[in-house]
Amino acid sequence: GGEMDRIKNPPIEEFVHSVLPEFLGIDQVRVTHGAREGMYAAMNALCRPGQTLVVDGNAHYTTILAAERCGLFIEYVPASPGPDYRVDPDGFCQAISRLREAGETPAMVCLTYPDGNYGNLVDARAVSRICDQEDLPFMLNGAYSVGRMPIKASEMGADIIVGSGHKSMASSGPIGILGASEEYASSIFRKSALKKNKEVELLGCTVRGAGMLTMMASFAHVAERTGHYDQEVENARWFSSRLGEMGIIQQGDRPHNHDLMFFKSDLLYEISMKAKKGRYFLYRDLKQRGVCGIKAGLTRQFKLSTYLLTRDELSAAADAFQEIIDSYA
Amino acid sequence: GGEMDRIKNPPIEEFVHSVLPEFLGIDQVRVTHGAREGMYAAMNALCRPGQTLVVDGNAHYTTILAAERCGLFIEYVPASPGPDYRVDPDGFCQAISRLREAGETPAMVCLTYPDGNYGNLVDARAVSRICDQEDLPFMLNGAYSVGRMPIKASEMGADIIVGSGHKSMASSGPIGILGASEEYASSIFRKSALKKNKEVELLGCTVRGAGMLTMMASFAHVAERTGHYDQEVENARWFSSRLGEMGIIQQGDRPHNHDLMFFKSDLLYEISMKAKKGRYFLYRDLKQRGVCGIKAGLTRQFKLSTYLLTRDELSAAADAFQEIIDSYA
Numbered sequence: 001g002g003e004m005d006r007i008k009n010p011p012i013e014e015f016v017h018s019v020l021p022e023f024l025g026i027d028q029v030r031v032t033h034g035a036r037e038g039m040y041a042a043m044n045a046l047c048r049p050g051q052t053l054v055v056d057g058n059a060h061y062t063t064i065l066a067a068e069r070c071g072l073f074i075e076y077v078p079a080s081p082g083p084d085y086r087v088d089p090d091g092f093c094q095a096i097s098r099l100r101e102a103g104e105t106p107a108m109v110c111l112t113y114p115d116g117n118y119g120n121l122v123d124a125r126a127v128s129r130i131c132d133q134e135d136l137p138f139m140l141n142g143a144y145s146v147g148r149m150p151i152k153a154s155e156m157g158a159d160i161i162v163g164s165g166h167k168s169m170a171s172s173g174p175i176g177i178l179g180a181s182e183e184y185a186s187s188i189f190r191k192s193a194l195k196k197n198k199e200v201e202l203l204g205c206t207v208r209g210a211g212m213l214t215m216m217a218s219f220a221h222v223a224e225r226t227g228h229y230d231q232e233v234e235n236a237r238w239f240s241s242r243l244g245e246m247g248i249i250q251q252g253d254r255p256h257n258h259d260l261m262f263f264k265s266d267l268l269y270e271i272s273m274k275a276k277k278g279r280y281f282l283y284r285d286l287k288q289r290g291v292c293g294i295k296a297g298l299t300r301q302f303k304l305s306t307y308l309l310t311r312d313e314l315s316a317a318a319d320a321f322q323e324i325i326d327s328y329a
Numbered sequence: 330g331g332e333m334d335r336i337k338n339p340p341i342e343e344f345v346h347s348v349l350p351e352f353l354g355i356d357q358v359r360v361t362h363g364a365r366e367g368m369y370a371a372m373n374a375l376c377r378p379g380q381t382l383v384v385d386g387n388a389h390y391t392t393i394l395a396a397e398r399c400g401l402f403i404e405y406v407p408a409s410p411g412p413d414y415r416v417d418p419d420g421f422c423q424a425i426s427r428l429r430e431a432g433e434t435p436a437m438v439c440l441t442y443p444d445g446n447y448g449n450l451v452d453a454r455a456v457s458r459i460c461d462q463e464d465l466p467f468m469l470n471g472a473y474s475v476g477r478m479p480i481k482a483s484e485m486g487a488d489i490i491v492g493s494g495h496k497s498m499a500s501s502g503p504i505g506i507l508g509a510s511e512e513y514a515s516s517i518f519r520k521s522a523l524k525k526n527k528e529v530e531l532l533g534c535t536v537r538g539a540g541m542l543t544m545m546a547s548f549a550h551v552a553e554r555t556g557h558y559d560q561e562v563e564n565a566r567w568f569s570s571r572l573g574e575m576g577i578i579q580q581g582d583r584p585h586n587h588d589l590m591f592f593k594s595d596l597l598y599e600i601s602m603k604a605k606k607g608r609y610f611l612y613r614d615l616k617q618r619g620v621c622g623i624k625a626g627l628t629r630q631f632k633l634s635t636y637l638l639t640r641d642e643l644s645a646a647a648d649a650f651q652e653i654i655d656s657y658a
Contacts, residue, residue, distance in 0.1 A: 033362045033503070044398070061524045063530050068521055069373070166538065173538045174362070192397055195390045203394050209495065209502045209538050215368045260604045 003197050004205045004212075005030065015216050022054030023223060024161055025152025026179035026190060028219050030199070031165075031207045031210035031215070035143040036062035038178030041201040043070045043108060045188040048136055051107035054095045054136075056087045056122060058115030063141060072107065075099055083251045083264070085118045087111075088124035107132070112141045113156075118252030118304060119144070128157025137184055143167050144219055144260055146177065147222045148307060149229040159184050165211060170218035175211035225308070232259050236306045242318035246325055251301075259307040269300035271328045282324070289320035332526050333541075334359065344545050352552060353490055354481025355508035357428045357518060360494075360536045360544070364472040365391035367491035367507030370530040372399045372437060373518040375466055380436035383465075385416045385451065387444030392470060401436065404428055412593070413582045414447045416440075418455035422585075425463050429501045435463070441470045446632060447581030448473070450590030457486025466513055472622050472643070473589055474550045475506065477636060478558040488513050494540060504540035511614035561588050564643055565635045571647035575654055580630075588636040598629035601658045611653070618649035638648070 005016040007013065017325060020029040032038040039062065045051065055063055057079040067074055077091035092109055099106045114121045124140060131138035138159040143275050145151050146163025147170070153161040154238050159181045166173025180188050198204035236259045239251040248265040268282055271294030275281035283296040294302045306314055334345040351357040361367040368391065370380065378400030379391035384392055386408040396403055404427065421438055428435045438460050443450045452467060460467035468489035475478045475492025476499070482490040488510045495502025506571045509517050518528050527533040569579040577594040579585060597611055604610035612625040623631045636641055 033366075033535070037362075040532060061527060062533055065521055065527055065529055068523055069529050069532065074523070174540075175534060192394055194393050194397055194403070198390060198394055200394055200398050203369060203398065204391055207503060211503075292362070322404050 004208060010196040010216065012212065012214065012216070014312045015219070019219065020177060021179065023219075024146065024155035024163070024177070024179045026158075026161060027182045028185035029177055029179040029328035030189060031212060032162070032176045032178045032201060032202070032245065033206055034174045034176040035141060035162040035164040035167070036060075036066055036176075037206075039063055039110070039139065039141060040066035040069055041178060042139055042160045042162075042184070042188055043067060043072060045190070045201050046184060047072055047107035049193060051105045052099055053108050053110060054092060054099070054106050055110045056091075056112050056115065058085060058087060058117060058120060059112045060111065060116050060141065060143065062111065065112055073104065075104075075106065079120075082106050083249065085120060085252055085262075086253075087115075087120065087122045089123050089130065091129050093130045093134075095234055096130070096136070097119065101155075106136055106258070108137045109134075110139045110141060112143075113151075114144055114258045114260065116260065118143055118262045119256065119303075120252045121257045122144075124158065131159075143176075144258070146258050148226065148259065149232070150226045153181070154181055160188070165215045169215055169222050171215035172210045175207045175215055232307060235259070235309065235311060236261060237315045238311070239318060242314075243321060246321055248321065259305045260303065261306070262301065262303045267325065271325070272299040275328060285324045285327070286320055289316075289323065291317045291320045333537060338541065339545065341541065341545070344548070346549065350508065352548075353475065353492070353506070353508045354483035354513045355487075357431065357514035358508040359518060359531060360508055360541060361491070361507045362535055363503045363507075363533070364491040364493040364496070365389075365395055367505050367533075367537040368392055368439065368468065368470060369395035369398055370507060371466075371468055371489045371509065371513070372396060372401060372519050373489075374519070374530050375513060376401055376436035377456055380434045381428055382436050382437050382439060383421060383428070384439045385420075385441050385444065387414060387416060387446060387449060387547060388439065388441045389445050389470065389472065392439055392441065404433075404435065408449075412578065413583075414449060414581050414591075416451045418452050420458065421456050422459045422463075425459070425465070435465055437466045437468060438463075439468045439470060441472075442480075443473055443587045443589065444471055445589065447591045448585065448587035448632075449581045450474075450586045450648065453485040458482075460488075461486070472505075473565045473587070477555065477588065478561070479555045480634065482508055482510070489517070494544050498544055498551050500544035501539045502527065504536045504544055521542045553600060561636060562586055564588070564638065564640060565590060568635050568643045568647060569639070572650060575651055577650065589632060590635070591630065591632045592629070593630045600654070601628040603656060614653045614656070615649055618645075618652065620646045620649045 006013050052073040052075050053067040054075045057076045075095045077095050080086040096106050137159045140158040143164035147168035161179045163177045165171030167177030183287040192198045192200050247267045248263050250260040279297050284298045335342050379453045381402040382396040383404045386405045404424045408422045409415045425435050446642050466488045469487040472493035476497035490508045492506045494500030494504030520529045521529050577592050580591040599607040608626050611628045622633050
C-alpha cells in the first residue's frame with residue numbers, strides 16, 4: 001500500500017521525515033488534520049479510558065474535547081486570578097499528587113504553550129522535569145508557537161508536540177503537525193497489524209492536497225520568520241504599553257513574551273453604553289480607521305495579536321484607539 | 330463557543346443541516362475530514378473495544394484501520410472467488426451467527442457500497458433487513474457512490490452513511506460527510522459535557538476553509554450529475570463490452586452497475602514480457618494516445634473509471650487499447 005509521507009515528488013518524505021523533525025527538535029513527525037487531531041491521536045495511543053489528563057487551566061477547549069473523546073478525566077492546574085492568569089509549574093506536581101492520593105491514574109501532562117487567551121508562556125522546562133520524575137509523557141500544545149517563535153521540543157523537554165498549520169504556519173487549513181520522541185512515537189505511529197505499512201492512529205493517511213502543499217510552500221518563510229521573534233516580543237510590549245497609557249490594560253504575563261495579548265478596558269465598556277450601535281462601536285470605529293482583528297461586539301475585554309505588524313502599523317493602530325477614545329470624550 | 334456548522338454567511342448551516350440531509354436521505358449530517366474519519370467517529374461512538382465489526386470482504390483498508398483504531402475485531406463476510414468477487418447479503422447473517430455462537434459481540438455492520446476495487450454493488454436493502462433483525466447499526470461506506478449516483482440512506486435502510494468529498498463530490502480534499510439517523514446521531518454527534526455546544530466526536534469542529542467552500546461550490550453540479558447515473562452505467566457496460574472483445578475481461582458484477590471497474594488481461598501481461606520498458610508499456614502507450622487513469626506498471630489487472638466520459642471519449646479510449654494490442658501483434 002501507498003504511504004503519503006513517503007512520496008518523493010513533491011518531496012513530502014523529506015519534509016515530513018527530515019525538515020519538520022529538525023524544525024521541531026523531535027524524532028518523528030506526521031502531518032495531521034490539525035493540532036486538536038494531533039493531541040487526540042497522542043492521547044488515544046498513550047492513555048486508557050478512565051485515566052486522567054493533567055492540563056493547565058488556560059488550555060484550549062480542544063484539549064478538553066480530545067481528552068473527553070478518549071474517555072479521560074481532566075485534572076486542571078488552575079491559573080492564578082487576573083490580571084496575571086498565571087500557571088505555576090509546581091501546580092503540575094501538586095495536581096499529580098492529588099490524583100495519586102485519590103487513587104486516580106494520571107496518564108499524560110499537557111501544557112498549552114502559549115495559551116490562546118492570554119498568550120502566557122509557562123516554564124515548560126520546569127514542567128518537563130516534573131513529568132520526568134513522575135514518568136509521565138509531556139505534551140506541548142504549540143498551536144500558537146510552532147511557526148511563530150523558535151521552539152524545539154528537545155530544549156523544552158517535551159515528549160510530544162503539536163502545531164497548527166492554519167493558525168501559525170501559513171497553511172491552508174485544516175492542517176497540523178504532530179511530533180513525538182522515539183519513546184512514544186512507536187505507540188502513536190504504530191503500524192496496523194492488519195494493513196501493511198498503514199499507521200493506525202492516522203487511519204493510514206491524513207492530509208493530502210492543498211493543506212500539505214501550502215504548508216510545504218510556506219515553510220521556508222515560516223522557518224525564517226521565527227528567527228525574528230525577539231522583535232515581535234518587543235513590538236508586542238511596546239503596543240501593550242501604548243494601550244496601557246489609554247487605560248486599556250493588558251492581562252497575562254507582564255512584560256509579555258508573545259504577540260497574542262488579552263486586554264481589559266472599563267473605559268471602552270463605558271463608551272459602549274452610550275455609543276451608537278452600542279458595543280459594536282469599537283469594531284466599527286477601528287474598521288473605519290483601517291484596523292481589524294478584534295472580534296465585533298467586544299469592548300470590555302478582547303484579545304489581539306501584533307504578529308508581523310511593523311512598528312509603524314502598530315503605531316497607527318494605537319493612534320486609532322486614542323482617536324476613538326478622544327472622539328467620545 | 331462558536332459552532333462552524335451554524336454559520337449563516339456563507340450558508341454553511343443550511344448546507345449541513347438541510348441540503349446534505351435531504352441529499353443523503355438521513356436525519357443528521359456533519360462534515361468530516363474524509364470518509365475514513367467519518368467511519369471512525371461512528372465506530373468510536375457506537376462500539377466498545379473488544380466488540381466486533383462485521384464487514385464485507387471487499388472493504389477499503391480504511392474501514393479496517395478505523396476498526397483497529399477503536400480496538401474492534403473484524404469479522405469478514407467473504408467475497409466469492411473471481412471473476413465475480415461477489416458479497417452475498419446472507420453472508421452477513423452467517424457472520425453474525427458465527428460471532429454470537431463464539432460468544433463474541435457484533436457491534437456494527439459496515440457495507441462498502443460499492444467497493445473500491447470491483448465497483449460491486451451489494452443489495453444493501455437486504456443487508457439492512459438483517460441488521461434490523463439483529464438490532465445492529467448498519468453503516469454504508471459511500472465513498473464511491475455519494476455524489477456519483479443517486480443514493481438515499483433511507484431507501485437503503487442505512488443508519489449511518491459516509492461519503493468522500495475529494496473522491497466523489499468534486500471537493501478540495503481532505504473532506505467527507507457523515508450522516509446518521511436520529512437513533513444513532515444522538516450518540517455520534519453527542520455534545521461535550523465540559524465545553525458548551527461542542528460535539529465530542531468531531532473535536533468541536535472539523536473541516537474549515539477550502540474543503541468546505543469547494544464542497545458547497547460544487548454541490549449543485551454534483552447533485553445534478555447523480556441524475557444521469559443511468560447513462561453512466563450504460564457507458565460503463567458498453568466500455569466493458571468493447572474491452573471484453575479484446576480479451577481484457579471485466580471482473581465483478583456483470584452486467585456492471587458502476588463506473589468503477591476492474592479488468593484482467595493475460596494478453597496485456599504477455600505483451601509486457603517482451604515490450605520495451607516492460608510492464609510500463611501500457612501506461613506509456615495509452616498516454617501517447619491521450620488516455621490516462623490506469624496506474625503505471627499495471628498490465629495483468631487494473632482498475633479504471635468511465636465516470637463523466639462521453640461515449641466518444643470512451644470509444645477513443647477503447648480504440649487506443651485496440652491499437653496498442655495490434656501494434657505488438
